Amino acid sequence: QQQVKQSPQSLIVQKGGISIINCAYENTAFDYFPWYQQFPGKGPALLIAIRPDVSEKKEGRFTISFNKSAKQFSLHIMDSQPGDSATYFCAASPGGTSYGKLTFGQGTILTVHP
Amino acid sequence: DAGVIQSPRHEVTEMGQEVTLRCKPISGHNSLFWYRQTMMRGLELLIYFNNNVPIDDSGMPEDRFSAKMPNASFSTLKIQPSEPRDSAVYFCASRMLATNEKLFFGSGTQLSVL
Numbered sequence: 417q418q419q420v421k422q423s424p425q426s427l428i429v430q431k432g433g434i435s436i437i438n439c440a441y442e443n444t445a446f447d448y449f450p451w452y453q454q455f456p457g458k459g460p461a462l463l464i465a466i467r468p469d470v471s472e473k474k475e476g477r478f479t480i481s482f483n484k485s486a487k488q489f490s491l492h493i494m495d496s497q498p499g500d501s502a503t504y505f506c507a508a509s510p511g512g513t514s515y516g517k518l519t520f521g522q523g524t525i526l527t528v529h530p
Numbered sequence: 531d532a533g534v535i536q537s538p539r540h541e542v543t544e545m546g547q548e549v550t551l552r553c554k555p556i557s558g559h560n561s562l563f564w565y566r567q568t569m570m571r572g573l574e575l576l577i578y579f580n581n582n583v584p585i586d587d588s589g590m591p592e593d594r595f596s597a598k599m600p601n602a603s604f605s606t607l608k609i610q611p612s613e614p615r616d617s618a619v620y621f622c623a624s625r626m627l628a629t630n631e632k633l634f635f636g637s638g639t640q641l642s643v644l
Contacts, residue, residue, distance in 0.1 A: 448631055450633075452635075457637070458637055458638075459534075459621050459623070459635030459636050459637050459638050460573070460621070460635050461635065462632055462633065462634070465631070465632075505572075505573065511631075513561070513580055513585075513627060513628075514585075514586075515625065515631035515633070516561055516563050516578060516623065516625050516631075516633040517563075517575060517578060517586065518565075518573075518575065518633065519575075520572055520573040520574070521572075522572050523572060523573075
């Protein structure tokens, strides 16, 4: 019940295209859904996050879509750039004092070709 | 803001040796997390502290692993004795309780146990 399933494992997109990564969760106690970006040799860095009381959140080229009834959420990267090439992780955690208790998806390696 | 500081960046040791990983959280953050990243298991939470008190250590693999947080600005993760299957990247992360759900990761310690 603690799993977060992420797909696809890898994704190749042309510059300017849209990258879409999907995640599904089971635990209805999850209250916070962040996306992290990780470059080789670096720690994960928070990209954007959403709570289940909204269905969409947009920050620049990055958008999270959230479907509470289906227990699914996705990351859309508009106008993808070569600099976006990285590994992306979805995650979920309970709320309150447990916000950092993240369950991560398995990651998606994104490659954006120039 | 110096971010979360981890040391060493790389550690190579032989099976059976004791390994100590160190972490300095962001100043003012009072919640600290230890995560481990491997190809097989992805990113998984080992233990976390709130206000220097261990809250959940259910992710600690076995008794060979121990973590301490003697004060608000320092934490250690110790493995004794180390085994080859402990080889992984170990991340420390911190956040501020009550006001901010955002979790900030350090750059990690790459541990290789030969």
